[in-house]
Amino acid sequence: MKKPQRKILYPEDLRAFCAGSDRSCQRLYKNIHTAYKLAKGVRITVYHLRNYFGISKEDMDDAFK
Numbered sequence: 001m002k003k004p005q006r007k008i009l010y011p012e013d014l015r016a017f018c019a020g021s022d023r024s025c026q027r028l029y030k031n032i033h034t035a036y037k038l039a040k041g042v043r044i045t046v047y048h049l050r051n052y053f054g055i056s057k058e059d060m061d062d063a064f065k
Contacts, residue, residue, distance in 0.1 A: 008043045017053070 011022070011029040018024040032044050032052050050060050 007045050007047070009046060009049060010043070014049075017049070 009029075011025045014025045014028050018028045029044065032048055033042075035052060036044070036048055038044065038048075046060060050057065
């Protein structure tokens with residue numbers, strides 16, 4: 001049985017897109033959060049991340065394998 005893909009992201013999930021340190025992941029997460037003007041407490045999703053970087057769904061799937 002295939003495990004369903006999680007759509008909500010946390011700062012530590014962004015390691016593939018930043019330098020890898022915890023602080024840089026948190027900074028990137030906050031930049032995406034403010035770019036989309038999300039309310040406090042609202043998590044970013046895979047779709048926010050895809051649109052922020054302008055990458056395709058296939059590339060996103062490869063990044064999280």
